[in-house]
Amino acid sequence: MAPAVELRGITKRFPGVVANHDIDITVRRGTVHALVGENGAGKSTLMKILYGMQKPDEGTIGIDGEQVSFHSPADAIARNIGMVHQHFMLADNLTVLENIVLGGEKLHGIGGRARAEIVKISDRYGLGVRPDVLVEDLGVADRQRVEILKVLYRGARTLILDEPTAVLVPQEVDALFDNLRELKAEGLTVIFISHKLGEVLSVADDITVIRRGTTVASVVPGETTPKQLAELMVGSELPSPQTRESTVTDVRMLEVEGLRLVTADAEGVRRTVLDEVSLTIHKGEVLGIAGVEGNGQAELVEAIMGMRHPDSGTVTLDGTDISHAATRTRREDGIGYIPEDRHRHGLLLEAPLWENRILGHVTERPNAKGRLLDLKAARADTERIVTEYDVRTPGIEVTAASLSGGNQQKLIVGREMSHHPKLLIAAHPTRGVDVGAQAQIWDQIRTARREGLAVLLISADLDELIGLSDCLRVMYRGRLVADADPATITPEELGSAMTGAASGHLTASGEAAHQEPRPSQEGESE
Amino acid sequence: MKKLDKNKLILGVAAPVLAIVAALAITSVIILATGKDPIHAYTVMADFGSKSDSQVWIVNKAIPYYLSALAVAIGFRMNLFNIGVDGQYRIAAFFAAVVGGALTLPGFLQIPLIIIVAMLVGSVWAGIAGLLKTTRGVSEVITTIMLNSIAAAVIGYFLQEGRLAQKDGNLFHTPNIPSSSHFFTIPTTPKPLDGFLVVAVIVGALYWFVLNRTRFGFDLRTVGQSESAAEASGVSVKRMVVTSMLLSGAAAGLIGMPTLLGVSYNYGTDFPIGIGFTGIAIALLGRNHPVGMAAGALLWGFLERTGTQLEFEDYQQEIVGVMQGVIVLCVVIAYELVRRYGLRLQQRQVGEELAAQARKTDKAEVSA
Structure with a gap:
């Protein structure tokens, strides 16, 4: 039987960085295939390529043994590939039914036929979705099931789930995994992105590890431990x-x-x-x-x-x-504050790093003398933070938006710690x-x-x-x-x-x- | 790092150049469409605009425009859209004129008094919008527009014989301010420059200094960039809204002063209107930067001055208005394009430099 998905030598370059290179993955039909790797390893880019949101610079994509070229997600959907994004894309003020048929009105209409189809899919995979509830009344786990159903409704036979467990508590994770096993039993294929190793080992049939944009290993859960997996992911001591x-x-x-x-x-x-x-x-x-x-x-x-x-x-x-x-x-x-949402509460994204160093401490030294700013001292102190806290940046005049998340966070930690x-x-x-x-x-x-x-x-x-x-x-x-x-x-x-x-x-x-x-x-x- | 700075400079120049080239191209097409020669029009404008009496006229015209742009820019810098500068300067100038016409103090007392009254009235008028925004959540766009109409109605009510005005021919105006309260002029030929130029320069410098060198200015810019981050950093956003509206209104109060103290000496039915809206265009044009806005104000003066000459050359009189509109549109679009491009460029460069650093350390590890 031809593999459900076969990626060969996928390389994707963005200006200045290679997001993916020489990726080889074979996903067998009717399995849960986990893709693990730390944040920034290139998992998401790879899935965007598979879902037609990005075009690879090199390499081939094979679906059911046939070579394909996707120009948009619509092409991927036509090939029965569906994606459940990490951030749900549901309209809160619509019902579950309305959310599911939205954009897919031609499939089964928007009335009784659609409802019957939804109930059928829901029962078949044990999703327990109620079509007439408003999405805003649903919890996170229920919303996720709606997202999955939405994808199945459009005829997906291969589902990509991007970090589906990030928002769930352990019990909900177990329920999700039961759903995934149902899907698998019905012959569907699931590609599961995660960096939580325990989960991956418990649900996956095959695991591919990605590090620094390339596939470094393919392992079978029975033959590996979380520790080994983690070391493959990080490439060093944990x-x-x-x-x-x-x-x-x-x-x-x-x-x-x-x-x-x-x-x-x-x-x-x-x-x-x-x-x-x-x-x-x-x-x-x-x-x-x-x-x-x-x-x-x-x-x-x-x-x-x-x-x-x-x-x-x-x-x-x-x-x-x-x-x-x-x-x-x-x-x-x-009180030092490392906010939950650093883009909203911790940074001025379009301001240079040294202004971000002043943010939240504008009345304190070294940022100000009296009511005036002390730009020289603030700049010098930003240099110090960049060095001491290992903020990877070419300089302190670049905007906060141009740093990676980790480096933005290091800057915030450095700033807050600097005021003891x-x-x-x-x-x-x-x-x-x-x-x-x-x-x-x-x-x-x-x-x-x-x-x-x-x-x-x-x-x-x-x-x-x-x-x-x-x-x-x-x-x-x-x-x-x-x-x-x-x-x-x-x-x-x-x-x-x-x-x-x-x-x-x-x-x-x-x-x-x-x-x-x-x-x-x-x-x-x- | 040097490379980034150079890019910043190039990008900084690129936006206005791009905008002016695009604006000239579009205007040329429009002039061509009316069956006239665009090149000739530009020559006429350049020739007439460079005459010395034109230059004085342009600078004098640019002074209130510049002050108006500053008033608007104070709001813009913290994402407040003060459309009410027009009403604020008119009602400020009106009451300043009333006070000035009623008193005969020595000039060194009365001139500052008139200016302070104008700034206070402007502040109060703008402050109403600020308070409504913070206490009732009403958008300042709506309140300032409505306050413009209310200001006009208030002025209309008082600007009648027997109230605060006197009749002079067909016009009503407030009593003239005494000659001791006339503002000084800078003697130039053929006509003198308005002394308020000095005030405009000082206010421009003050604007720059407060925004860029004080804690207050930092807070204000923080609110403009991200209200949520400002709140988390300890800025009281509500107080900031009111404060900046007061400041914007105070600056707006200055707009009518060159006219009141140097030209008309009273507030009459012929007092110039609409400068507040011109200020919005110029603030956009100058990107809220004190030097950029000065250039914008002079450009506006130049267009208005030379536009009159186009009529004699048988061009449509409206062509200058079209030019002004096209320039503002082009500038706004060009700056946004260049800003986005610059942001992407920087992200890419940062990525490249970091990748290069990483490669170096990788090699070092291998060789070690």
Whole structure:
């Protein structure tokens, strides 16, 4: 049987960089084929080539044994290839049915026939999609299933899933993998992009490793370990977020008491996004907050930064009540901030690096003398940050937009650390950052912690959370519902608490010790 | 690094050159379409524009244009579209004229007083839009446009006999300001230059300094580039909106002063209108840069001066308006194209340099 997809000698050059070279991949029909590699290794470019969004400079694409040339995704779809993007492309204010038929009206119309087809596909692969629900009412996992169904509806026999698990909790990942096995059983082919090795090993039939734009190995899951796979990916010894010795003191640096925040969305529906949140971080302590995104972590950070004004509760930094202080005052008082979305909150993309170094610290030395800017000192200090934090750039006059994500992040970390914060708020500090920069950022957080920094760490990467934190809290629907000791907890146990299934103090056995009545259940019955 | 700087310079020059070439080409086509000779038109304009009395006229005309562009640019730099400069300068000039006409203080007191009144009234008028934006979320575009009409109505109400104006022939105007309050002129031949040129230069320099060398200016530019990043960095965006509207209005208050203190000496029904809109065009043309806007203001003056001469040569009188529109369009498009190209170019160069560095270290590792 001819392979479903056969890529031979694919090379794609962008001005100045070679994104892919000499890629060889053979995907057997009716299998789940995983494509692994660290961020920036060239996985996405390769998939864009296969999906017709980019044309390769060299090499051939074979589909079912036939050589093809794609000029647009429409060509790929005509060849029964479908792609589920990492960022969902659904219209929130339309129903599932409407989203699925959108752009594919000619296939089965937009009425009863389309509905029947959707239900048929959904049942066949066990997707459990309800056609008449508004997409905005769906959770992330459901939306993903809609995306998959959308692709199947258009007749895809080969599905490309770009980092499908990035947004899911472990339990949802398992459900997704069950769906993938169903698809496989029906003879469909799945190409699965990921950098989470455990997942890849559990679901894939074949694995291709990409490093620096080229295929370095093809392995079979049964014959390899996560460690071997990781080393193939990185090409060297692995960094680990493991924190060695405890540096926690009993000096309270940040105290948050009874923080409560109610927001109203566009339709006027009021939602409690922060519900009696209390926490304390000591000098030299890293407090990690686990939680599925959208459970109030972003609001908590913004409340501590003074970007949102909670309805009640207090924030105390180093003994001073800053509940009503302006963001700038809080920053001057010693809060460093690595924002979740660095493009929106951490950088001026079209400004040069030295202006980005001033951002957020315009009132502080060396950036300003009195009310005037000290451009010379700011420039000199930017040079220092670039050197000390290994920001890969040809100079400090280039715009922030021209740096890679990892280097942008290193600049932000360097900037925040340069003002010797008392408290560092690190929201997803290594998201979208390559492995090298990741290790460096972890090192910097650890070093600063040893020197007495208090850190509030928010992350979706459970390994990072467990590895860096001294103490873990789980956030669910605006509440801190559980806590855990990172020394004994496993990602699976943490994941289950993140779905609201466990609360109180989580112990190593995986059983939640119910020290308090289960607030999550109360929440649901409300 | 040097290569990047050189590119920056080339790109900086490329945009205006590209725009002017494109504008000339389009205008030529339009003139040709009317069955006339474009080259001859340009020669007429160049000849007439370089006469010394034309030059003085152009500079004097450019002064209020420049001040207007500055007022608009203050808003532009933080993504505020202050379309109300027109209303702001008119109502400011009107009340300044009323105050100036009612008092007879020595000039060194009264001139600053008149200017300050104008700046205050301009600020208040613009500040209303700022407050409405921050407290009620109303777009400044809408409020400033409406405030233009309200300003015109207010002036119309007071500019009547028995209220704040007197009748003079067919015109109504405020009482003349005393001659001690006339602004100085710079003696040149054949006609003197308006002394307000000095003020314009100072305000331009101040604009540059505050934006580029002060903390306040940095905050303002930050808001203009990314409101979310500004908020996270500790800038109070709301306060910034109000402050910059006040500043924009204060600058707008200056626009009518060269006319009031140096030409008309009163605010009458014939007081020039529309300079606020010209300012928008010039701010776009000069890319909010103090020198660029000065060039833009002079270009505008030149076109208006020489356009009158085209009529005598049997060209359509509207051709100058067409030219002005075409230039602004070309400039906006050219700058955007060059900006995008520059950004891509830089990203590519950064990629190349880093790749080169990486190759070097790779080799070093191999040889080690």
